[in-house]
Amino acid sequence: MENQALLVDLDFGTKQLGGNTALFVKLLGRFEDEYQDAESKLAEFQQHNNLETMQLLVHTIKGVSGNLGLERLAKEAKKVEALVKRDSLDDESLQTLIHTLNQTLTEIQAVRNQHTRSSDENTRHVAQTHSGEHVEALTKALQQQRFISDELFDNATAQSNLSQADKEALQSAILDLDYPRALAILGES
Template identity: 30%
Template sequence: MDVSKNLVDVPFALSQLGGNSDLLQRMLQKFKNEFASVPSDVRSLLDAENIKDAKLKVHTTKGLSGNLGLIALYDCAKIFDQQLKNENIDVSLLDTFEALMKETCDAIDTIDLETNNVAEFSQTQKKHNHKQIFLERLQRHEFIDDDTLHMYIDSLGLAVDEKTLLFSLVEELQYAKAISIINESQ
């Protein structure tokens, strides 16, 4: 597994939060405080043969790390989540997951975002930004929570039936079809 990727993609994370650097700073700290112990929790759960709860912790980590631009951790959690789902676990991946969590939390401590310095996005910039981010996330087959998915779809200016279809396609993991519909939108 290639772990040479960025630990924290700050521009991506800022774009996820509409440029709100203060919110990003708080969310990164909250992630660190609440998720630093996840690898040891997962190890304990696996030792107790509780794969279901271990998968839930890894899956949650995958979703949040993806949304916050914690790229290397997201990539690792994505693979680990799949292994847990298939109950075919490579124990060395747990070690990598643990190391990446520590490195990511250490990196979060070094980030100092100046508050109120990010220019407010215009409505046109937000629409374009949401569309681009939505497409990129679908291309990476990234988890998108329902609220964020609705925000992306609403920003496209589609008819109600197109919105419903697009939501269904994403929920059903039919990303190629969803991407096609988005690219055809204005």
């Protein structure tokens, strides 16, 4: 039954963010960066019997993974947290959590790679459009809340009649994944 829980629930994570897949992938990347060394930290806390710090880390992993739709990791972290609270953590439970964490990080990398490939395909499509269509392609990508490549941004802003200040504001909005604001800036051109 446990194996039925997903490592990364893309639908849940994307829905949590109003359908913004790019933001979800960005948050997965932050999770990966933040917890890539969690295995060594957990082992160190166990070795030094630092249960309070271990409980805090496991609690944080549980909460963040639950919010991101990392179901299996959230379940394992919940089990380990309960064991740590009762001072009854066993090696097998900790190793299961670490194994699940590593599987989740591997799956996150696969999701991020897939998103990058999709973005690259979008970039190739935009490069094939006529020069008069770059702004339209950028607008469409923003409306669909897709990843905006540097090439798409550069081509569209070169073609637009935006001022330098508006181009910078547009770039800032895109980097912040604030697509409604970016669309508003494009509409003001």
